[in-house]
Amino acid sequence: MDMNINLKGKNMSLLKKILTTSMLTLFCFSYSQAESDNYVPIVPGVKSVEITLNNETFTLSRVQDKKNKIIDLYSYTSFGVPQPMILAKGVETIGEIELIDYMKKAQTDSSIAIIDTRTPGWYVRLRIPGAVNVPYTNFNYKDDAIDMMEDYMGVIVKSDGTLDFSKVKTVVLYCNGYWCGQTPTMVKYAKYSLIKIGFPAEKIKYYRGGMQAWTSLGFTVTGDAAK
Numbered sequence: 001m002d003m004n005i006n007l008k009g010k011n012m013s014l015l016k017k018i019l020t021t022s023m024l025t026l027f028c029f030s031y032s033q034a035e036s037d038n039y040v041p042i043v044p045g046v047k048s049v050e051i052t053l054n055n056e057t058f059t060l061s062r063v064q065d066k067k068n069k070i071i072d073l074y075s076y077t078s079f080g081v082p083q084p085m086i087l088a089k090g091v092e093t094i095g096e097i098e099l100i101d102y103m104k105k106a107q108t109d110s111s112i113a114i115i116d117t118r119t120p121g122w123y124v125r126l127r128i129p130g131a132v133n134v135p136y137t138n139f140n141y142k143d144d145a146i147d148m149m150e151d152y153m154g155v156i157v158k159s160d161g162t163l164d165f166s167k168v169k170t171v172v173l174y175c176n177g178y179w180c181g182q183t184p185t186m187v188k189y190a191k192y193s194l195i196k197i198g199f200p201a202e203k204i205k206y207y208r209g210g211m212q213a214w215t216s217l218g219f220t221v222t223g224d225a226a227k
Contacts (some may be wrong), residue, residue: 136190
């Protein structure tokens with residue numbers, strides 16, 4: 001009986017040593033690989049992605065200068081008010097990798113729209129390449145809201161004036177950041193917001209990080225303030 005207990009103890013000790021050694025080996029390998037990759041990656045092993053979107057061709061990557069710092073435009077911490085992680089039931093909040101995936105898909109899939117919801121001045125100053133500008137202010141007025149949804153989001157206006165949402169696009173929306181209320185206003189708070197007017201919530205993707213998070217990671221930007 002005592003011998004069996006002793007053997008089990010030795011086996012457990014040996015197993016722990018093997019697992020510890022394996023974990024250390026994996027860590028060292030990952031660290032060495034990261035050290036050998038002399039670039040700033042999007043995801044492990046990927047430095048850049050070539051994208052053509054909305055008649056704009058660009059190389060999407062992160063700034064390769066490892067001493068680069070966030071752009072002055074987004075360097076202050078006192079902007080706006082933090083926005084909720086979930087804007088409305090059914091609306092999905094996404095991050096950078098998911099946004100890039102939608103951008104890649106949108107190249108050949110017209111049912112996806114990458115939309116900058118900010119006012120034109122912000123859009124001209126600095127934006128994510130390939131995005132179209134649909135200012136949130138249009139959703140304060142019914143006719144303007146319908147025009148925007150018809151032109152950019154796949155909503156069909158029937159002859160009797162009713163709206164057909166059966167073929168709407170998946171809209172990927174962003175604004176200035178997690179403190180910015182422009183996308184939340186378009187989605188939920190405006191008088192004729194997407195949700196209030198009947199746009200399917202499951203077709204709305206909210207990139208909450210917006211330009212604040214995008215620039216903090218050094219992703220490619222375009223506009224008058226681009227470096």
